[in-house]
Amino acid sequence: MNVIEVKHLGRVYGSGHTAVTAVDDINLAIAAGDILLIMGPSGSGKTTLISLMGTLLTPTTGRVRIDGEDTAALSDKQLAGLRLRKLGFMFQSFNLLSSLTAQANVALPLLLDGVDRKTARQRARVLLANLHLENRMNSLPKNLSGGEKQRVAVARALANEPMLVLADEPTANLDSKTGMEVMQLLCQTACLEKRAVIIVSHDPRLTDVVKRVITIEDGRLTREEVGGHDATCPHYHPIVNHAVKRT
Numbered sequence: 001m002n003v004i005e006v007k008h009l010g011r012v013y014g015s016g017h018t019a020v021t022a023v024d025d026i027n028l029a030i031a032a033g034d035i036l037l038i039m040g041p042s043g044s045g046k047t048t049l050i051s052l053m054g055t056l057l058t059p060t061t062g063r064v065r066i067d068g069e070d071t072a073a074l075s076d077k078q079l080a081g082l083r084l085r086k087l088g089f090m091f092q093s094f095n096l097l098s099s100l101t102a103q104a105n106v107a108l109p110l111l112l113d114g115v116d117r118k119t120a121r122q123r124a125r126v127l128l129a130n131l132h133l134e135n136r137m138n139s140l141p142k143n144l145s146g147g148e149k150q151r152v153a154v155a156r157a158l159a160n161e162p163m164l165v166l167a168d169e170p171t172a173n174l175d176s177k178t179g180m181e182v183m184q185l186l187c188q189t190a191c192l193e194k195r196a197v198i199i200v201s202h203d204p205r206l207t208d209v210v211k212r213v214i215t216i217e218d219g220r221l222t223r224e225e226v227g228g229h230d231a232t233c234p235h236y237h238p239i240v241n242h243a244v245k246r247t
């Protein structure tokens with residue numbers, strides 16, 4: 001089964017003669033382990049598309065199915081639960097909580113989902129170690145570099161073992177070398193753990209770390225190509241993770 005499927009997806013902002021069609025009849029299917037890069041010029045509808053896929057925005061037309069479920073049939077509360085358990089989000093501005101350590105930021109989504117404190121801290125520690133942050137567990141965000149903050153955000157997005165990670169311009173506030181390293185870590189981890197990833201970015205170098213590249217222009221999907229992920233991935237040897245048990 002596909003992790004996420006969108007059919008004839010469309011979104012219009014406003015109405016009448018000021019209406020803007022931001023996403024126009026997009027069809028996509030993404031399976032477990034797929035890593036998709038969405039490219040396209042500024043204003044082409046990338047943020048709107050990824051927000052629709054993350055159930056943060058309601059479509060004007062068409063459908064979003066996540067894990068086989070039609071999201072239009074779910075209540076707001078059910079959608080919040082789906083986002084917490086099945087999706088992981090990453091943003092351009094990192095969005096870490098400034099009063100919490102790196103480890104506590106990563107453990108937070110697990111605690112919100114009812115995982116016990118010890119398991120949550122353990123999972124956070126393993127994730128951060130796999131992202132080469134073993135020496136930053138107890139640091140506050142203000143004492144981390146941009147690249148370190150974004151790696152903490154990667155760990156947080158993966159904490160709940162989401163089936164799908166959604167990242168909108170996650171490298172925009174990083175220099176290009178650091179951005180590439182962080183995205184490579186995200187893609188390798190996701191690939192090994194069989195999670196699907198969707199990244200929106202302007203950076204054409206990211207085509208090397210993803211499996212599929214789609215281009216959107218004026219809200220329409222205009223191209224799909226194969227990325228270079230498989231050539232760069234197999235060198236990664238993570239610490240074995242213990243599955244999270246929920247009560």
Ligand SMILES: Nc1ncnc2c1ncn2[C@@H]1O[C@H](COP(=O)(O)OP(=O)(O)O)[C@@H](O)[C@H]1O
Binds near residue numbers: 020041046047
């Ligand atoms: N909240 C909004 N209200 C009205 N128009 C919007 C809104 N958000 C985006 N748009 C318009 O929709 C189009 C697509 O925007 P967006 O999805 O942000 O593109 P991208 O992320 O590719 O830059 C643009 O023309 C933008 O001006």
Ligand SMILES: [Mg+2]
Binds near residue numbers: 046047048
């Ligand atoms: Mg955008």
